Amino acid sequence: MSDRTRQPAGWQVEQSASEAYEQYLVPAIFAPWTDRLLETAEIREGDRVLDVACGTGVVARRAAPRVGTGGSVVGLDINDGMLAVAAETAADLQPSIEWRRGDATDLPFSDERFDVVCCQQALQFFDDPGVAVGEMRRVLTPGGSVALSVWRPIDYQPAYVVLADALDRHVGDEAGTMMRSPFPEWDGEDLQTLVRDAGFDDVSVTVEIGSVRYPSVEEFVRREAASSPLAEPIAAVESAVRDDLIREVADALHGYSDDDGIVSPMESYVITADR
Ligand SMILES: C[S@@+](CC[C@H](N)C(=O)[O-])C[C@H]1O[C@@H](n2cnc3c(N)ncnc32)[C@H](O)[C@@H]1O
Numbered sequence: 001m002s003d004r005t006r007q008p009a010g011w012q013v014e015q016s017a018s019e020a021y022e023q024y025l026v027p028a029i030f031a032p033w034t035d036r037l038l039e040t041a042e043i044r045e046g047d048r049v050l051d052v053a054c055g056t057g058v059v060a061r062r063a064a065p066r067v068g069t070g071g072s073v074v075g076l077d078i079n080d081g082m083l084a085v086a087a088e089t090a091a092d093l094q095p096s097i098e099w100r101r102g103d104a105t106d107l108p109f110s111d112e113r114f115d116v117v118c119c120q121q122a123l124q125f126f127d128d129p130g131v132a133v134g135e136m137r138r139v140l141t142p143g144g145s146v147a148l149s150v151w152r153p154i155d156y157q158p159a160y161v162v163l164a165d166a167l168d169r170h171v172g173d174e175a176g177t178m179m180r181s182p183f184p185e186w187d188g189e190d191l192q193t194l195v196r197d198a199g200f201d202d203v204s205v206t207v208e209i210g211s212v213r214y215p216s217v218e219e220f221v222r223r224e225a226a227s228s229p230l231a232e233p234i235a236a237v238e239s240a241v242r243d244d245l246i247r248e249v250a251d252a253l254h255g256y257s258d259d260d261g262i263v264s265p266m267e268s269y270v271i272t273a274d275r
Contacts, residue, residue, distance in 0.1 A: 053122030
């Protein structure tokens with residue numbers, strides 16, 4: 001994701017992708033999963049928590065009150081734009097969160113520094129996910145635990161199948177591929193193996209089912225675009241092409257429309273393991 005690149009709000013370029021991510025995607029998609037992940041991680045008062053690939057920081061922010069002033073929370077991400085929004089959003093929070101720029105495959109922390117490591121919806125973007133999970137293990141204290149979430153393949157996310165297919169047709173294959181990128185083709189066994197091979201014992205992989213809701217199909221397309229590198233290609237097409245795209249998505253999602261807009265199931269794997 002580009003950092004402070006100006007992105008469309010409306011369809012015009014007015015807002016950074018990171019700001020749009022925090023404004024649109026966090027409440028619609030990520031926040032509802034965060035408490036589930038933190039419950040699974042069994043964070044306790046006094047814990048030292050690392051949120052890997054923290055984005056705009058929703059996991060770190062919600063972990064902070066759980067650890068209290070006797071604990072600590074660090075959020076790490078590779079993207080300066082995401083970290084800037086994270087710091088701004090959490091400015092008044094106690095205990096305060098430390099924001100660090102870094103790569104998940106080469107964590108800038110000493111061995112055994114944390115009690116819990118969380119990573120929400122980011123493993124699929126790392127160059128070498130196995131190395132990243134190995135790094136998470138290295139920085140965990142013996143007896144510490146990791147909690148990860150990764151979307152199931154796109155076939156389990158009806159709204160995104162429709163949007164990616166429509167992007168292929170109306171904007172181009174690259175746009176469709178970009179929309180599919182958060183949803184890797186991994187199954188539960190692939191994830192078990194990945195985490196075990198990184199040295200973890202007691203690995204548990206569960207399927208969790210949630211939903212995503214938007215007030216209209218137009219807002220679904222506009223907000224997803226504004227929060228990602230899709231902003232530029234979508235803003236660049238003629239408005240008539242965008243209208244066709246939205247009409248096609250609306251027709252295909254007719255069965256998921258209701259009086260509040262559109263709603264669609266979303267499915268994720270949640271993986272926990274102990275060191
Ligand atoms: C879909 S976002 C998830 C962010 C956050 N965990 C949340 O739940 O909102 C994926 C994040 O992974 C980060 N990322 C991608 N590759 C990374 C890497 N190698 N090291 C650290 N962060 C990375 C991106 O910058 C982005 O913030």
